[in-house]
Amino acid sequence: MGTHPLLIEGKPVVDAIYRDLRIAIEQLAAHGVVPCLATVLVGDDAASATYVRMKANACKKLGMQSQRVHLPAETTTQQLLQVIADLNNNPSVHGILLQHPVPDQIDERAAFDAIAPEKDVDGVTSVGFGRMTYQVPAYVSCTPQAILTMLDHYRIPMAGKHAVVVGRSAILGKPVAMQLLNRDATVTICHSKTVDLPAHLERADIVVAAVGKPRFIQGSWLKQGVVVMDAGYNPGNVGDADFESCVLRASAITPVPGGVGPVTIATLLQHTVRAAVAQTK
Ligand code: NAP
Numbered sequence: 518m519g520t521h522p523l524l525i526e527g528k529p530v531v532d533a534i535y536r537d538l539r540i541a542i543e544q545l546a547a548h549g550v551v552p553c554l555a556t557v558l559v560g561d562d563a564a565s566a567t568y569v570r571m572k573a574n575a576c577k578k579l580g581m582q583s584q585r586v587h588l589p590a591e592t593t594t595q596q597l598l599q600v601i602a603d604l605n606n607n608p609s610v611h612g613i614l615l616q617h618p619v620p621d622q623i624d625e626r627a628a629f630d631a632i633a634p635e636k637d638v639d640g641v642t643s644v645g646f647g648r649m650t651y652q653v654p655a656y657v658s659c660t661p662q663a664i665l666t667m668l669d670h671y672r673i674p675m676a677g678k679h680a681v682v683v684g685r686s687a688i689l690g691k692p693v694a695m696q697l698l699n700r701d702a703t704v705t706i707c708h709s710k711t712v713d714l715p716a717h718l719e720r721a722d723i724v725v726a727a728v729g730k731p732r733f734i735q736g737s738w739l740k741q742g743v744v745v746m747d748a749g750y751n752p753g754n755v756g757d758a759d760f761e762s763c764v765l766r767a768s769a770i771t772p773v774p775g776g777v778g779p780v781t782i783a784t785l786l787q788h789t790v791r792a793a794v795a796q797t798k
Pocket residue numbers: 660683684685686687688689690707708709710711714726727728729730748749750751756757777778781782
């Protein structure tokens with residue numbers, strides 16, 4: 518009370534990641550290799566198109582290459598699997614990002630799992646999830662990894678803390694919960710069928726908001742001193758936590774925008790460069 522909470526901003530973390538990446542990219546250039554991320558977008562969802570464009574622009578800014586594949590909304594699973602197989606076999610592509618969500622007629626899990634593990638820089642394959650869970654080196658899904666990198670960068674301890682993750686999606690809630698567990702947090706995972714969400718949240722030392730609902734998590738549900746990591750990104754640039762009320766309870770909190778989002782993109786590039794290094798050896 519009375520003290521200002523720490524703002525867990527993305528920029529210092531992004532700057533630190535990009536500093537290291539520039540060095541690695543120069544070293545690769547000496548071997549004639551430019552790291553290349555292939556982005557696959559199926560259909561015309563405006564938000565997805567924006568995300569893909571932001572990722573490609575970030576590649577360009579760092580002197581990396583990106584190869585954009587844009588497929589029509591009526592693409593079949595078989596056609597998408599063929600595109601992914603071609604990218605797997607293309608030695609100039611080091612990482613593959615299939616933008617989620619894909620249209621309903623496509624088996625998204627089959628498409629994700631078709632990505633070669635060594636090119637799975639977005640951490641979406643079942644193999645990647647299993648390896649991460651068992652603490653075998655793997656590319657972790659980018660938003661969960663961004664959240665962990667931010668907690669480490671700001672020296673926020675996880676061991677022994679009670680972390681409550683709100684959301685259980687394959688790309689966010691589940692992997693971030695496993696990562697927090699691997700860092701010795703005691704983890705509660707909440708979802709749409711959870712009964713009395715505030716009762717879980719009031720015991721949280723760390724809250725991860727991954728709900729997909731604007732300003733959903735209320736400060737009145739949280740205890741004083743909580744750390745709030747808001748992965749949400751909703752129209753109007755608002756997160757899944759109600760910043761104005763949560764900031765009154767938090768000892769540390771991510772802003773939206775300018776928090777987890779930019780670190781997620783930096784993480785994707787970091788994984789792509791790592792993949793390029795691994796594939797160059
Ligand atoms: P998602 O697939 O829609 O999953 C949302 C999760 O929230 C589900 O597990 C759902 O439970 C749960 N949920 C829904 N309503 C709830 C309620 N009333 N109480 C408790 N839990 C509830 O979303 P996502 O892909 O994980 O994304 C979550 C958020 O993160 C979104 O705001 C998205 O924009 C953002 N995001 C940001 C980045 C980034 O780069 N920063 C990347 C990806 C996503 P059920 O499983 O029971 O349905």
